[in-house]
Amino acid sequence: MVVWPSTLAPSELDQLFRALADATRRDIVARLLSGETATVSALAARYDMSFAAVQKHVAVLEQAGLVSKVANGRERIVRGEPDRLARTREALSQLEDLWRSRISRLDEVLSEGEPPCPSPTSPPTPKR
């Protein structure tokens, strides 16, 4: 298994966002993170669809890493993976950071009579 140093690969992000783009799957994640005891069939009982459908949803979540299954006799205990969720949120934060750093760049220019850039070597950043 390739270790990705805490940054998610594009295809992983695809999977994560895809997995979260379904209300049933988000609800499953919510239940699991809330600590609901969850075999696959216990989950399936909650939704108005076939067992196989819920099973597929769980598989999608598992593929994305948002959920993991551990065998326990004939049943599988499904567990939420809050870490994966946190990393997904961080990915969104990084996107937002692009915006924030752009804004602070703009602020810098707007609030300053003599912006730091025009000179060849930037002068010792004036106040602020």
Next chain:
Amino acid sequence: MVVWPSTLAPSELDQLFRALADATRRDIVARLLSGETATVSALAARYDMSFAAVQKHVAVLEQAGLVSKVANGRERIVRGEPDRLARTREALSQLEDLWRSRISRLDEVLSEGEPPCPSPTSPPTPKR
């Protein structure tokens, strides 16, 4: 238009996560938030696909509210909507909060000889 008091409806979350579940679209959002001047064709020039394909991606993003277009002569200036992105991140945070509050509930029980609540019934938690 129905005003949703700062909480996203399930179908909006579907759209948002769906929109983000594609690397090209995430890249478009990233460019826009970074402040890149962006008409639809300027964006299209960046990717190895037809203009119409990029146009569709922008439409998906616009539908999700992650992007907005404003007419400027014959071109449309595409703008990122950081607020929508922030709300999406908040939705993930809320999911994580379920986990966090569960954990704090567990901690409360585990780390306390006499918790504030258990009182009338429930015997003073016998360690372990």
Next chain:
DNA sequence: GGGCCATACAACCATTTGGTTGTATATAGG
């Protein structure tokens, strides 16, 4: 006006998705 450029949009196609039913396998329990 005429032509070019940016955009929009329809039609089409292959693949994926989200659901179904049906079947197979393994484990628990009488």
Next chain:
DNA sequence: CCTATATACAACCAAATGGTTGTATGGCCC
């Protein structure tokens, strides 16, 4: 051992996705 339960998985289907090309529309400029 036999049966019922929990899960897995294949096959099938309708609808949505992600791409294509082609055509229409509307603004810019000569």
